Amino acid sequence: MSITFEINRGDLAKAITIALKFAGKERELPMLCGINLSIIKGQLTITGTDRFRLGLVRIRPIPETADGATNPDLDGPGSNIGVLPRATATRLLRVIGGPLDGRSPNVELTSSGRELTVADGETRLTVTLVDEKFPDVVGILLDEMERPIDLDLWGVNTALFAAFKDAAWRKGDHATVRLSTASRPAVVRIGDHFIGCLMPVQIAKRGSTASDWKEFLTSEPERPTRTTKRASRAAK
Structure with missing residues (x-):
């Protein structure tokens, strides 16, 4: 099945850039x-x-x-186009990104089988989609949003969270975060264009409730314990 439609060049470049921030880099998992x-x-x-x-x-x-024609109706049943490898997506960004310099503000996308073609009247690039099964992200997100909320603490890896x-x-733009339980991912929504998930990290000290955090401000902090090596040097 083949489908062709036009889309704003800048929007496409921005969307690809954002999605690549969340894409995997492990060769053992080529589908990611x-x-x-x-x-x-x-x-x-x-x-x-x-x-x-x-x-x-x-x-x-x-x-x-641009020539006044109506784009095809894409409001029917959803369809998967395919996976673009990181290197291919980066190459595509180099073609459609950057200043317009007289180029059309829109690009035409054609999906046909395992090929994706991007054209703007002057430049035409056809890339091959990877034959890998991508996770059912819609199912994952819908499942998480249906879970009842029962939460006291939720641990987060700050480096991973910063990507959002x-x-x-x-x-x-502000983010809205939905949390259900300490062992389930957070669902993060930003504006009307983005939704995502972030897996939690294990909280080492179980039972330390949020109500106990006032000790951070009211208790005398413990002195750092010196290592045996440093202590022996100090004794000399």
């Missing part, structure tokens, strides 16, 4: 070392995940092409 493209509810959806984070970005094709700041589409 790239971004997945699909059509969901009439929008181009680009997703990346490394098992610990998941980021899904959606952008809407332009309703009318790059998912903002514009300056000032």
